[in-house]
Amino acid sequence: MKTFKLATLFILVFTLINCGGKEEKKEAPSYKKEKAAPKKTAPKADFDSEIKASNDILLTSNDAMKFSQEILKVEGGKKVKIVFRHTGKMSKEVMGHNFVLLKKGVSMVSFGNEASKASSNEYIPENTNDVIVHTKLIGGGEETTIEFDAPAKGTYRFICSFPGHFAVMKGKFIVI
Numbered sequence: 444m445k446t447f448k449l450a451t452l453f454i455l456v457f458t459l460i461n462c463g464g465k466e467e468k469k470e471a472p473s474y475k476k477e478k479a480a481p482k483k484t485a486p487k488a489d490f491d492s493e494i495k496a497s498n499d500i501l502l503t504s505n506d507a508m509k510f511s512q513e514i515l516k517v518e519g520g521k522k523v524k525i526v527f528r529h530t531g532k533m534s535k536e537v538m539g540h541n542f543v544l545l546k547k548g549v550s551m552v553s554f555g556n557e558a559s560k561a562s563s564n565e566y567i568p569e570n571t572n573d574v575i576v577h578t579k580l581i582g583g584g585e586e587t588t589i590e591f592d593a594p595a596k597g598t599y600r601f602i603c604s605f606p607g608h609f610a611v612m613k614g615k616f617i618v619i
C-alpha cells in the first residue's frame with residue numbers, strides 16, 4: 444500500500460514538473476514551501492509592550508509548577524504590592540513556591556543552584572547579595588503578600604527558587 448501511494452505521488456509530481464515547464468518546477472515540492480513560510484508568532488518585544496503596568500499584582504502558582512504571569516510590569520518610583528498565591532493542593536515540602544526578584548546581572552542558573560542547597564532557609568541562600576526582594580515559601584492553598592519600593596527602571600528576572608523550579612518558573616519584571 445505504501446509503495447503504491449509513493450508511486451502515485453511520484454507520477455503526480457513528475458507529471459506536474461513535465462507539464463508546467465520551468466516556472467512551476469520550483470513550486471512542485473510543496474513541503475519546501477511550508478518550511479520556508481514565516482513564523483506567525485509575534486516578536487517578543489511587541490508582546491512585552493502590550494502588557495499594562497500595574498503596581499498591585501496578583502501572581503499565582505500551582506501544582507503544575509507554573510506562575511500565572513511570566514511578565515510583570517510596574518511603574519518606577521512607587522510601591523509595588525504582590526499578592527502571591529499557591530492555588531494547588533501539594534505541600535510546600537513537595538511543591539513549594541516562592542517569588543524571588545533577582546538583582547540585575549545575577550544568573551538565574553547559578554543563583555538557582557545555590558538556592559537549592561539552602562533548604563534550611565526556604566531556599567534563599569543566607570546573606571545573599573543577589574536578591575532585591577522575595578516572599579516566603581508557600582504550599583498549596585497558601586497566600587502571602589509583599590510590599591516594596593520598585594527598583595530602578597529596567598528589566599529584572601524573577602524565579603521560584605525551590606529546587607529545580609527555576610527552569611520553568613521564571614519571568615521578567617519590568618520597571619517602566
Ligand SMILES: [Cu+2]
Pocket residue numbers: 508538539540541603604605608612
Ligand atoms: Cu516553585
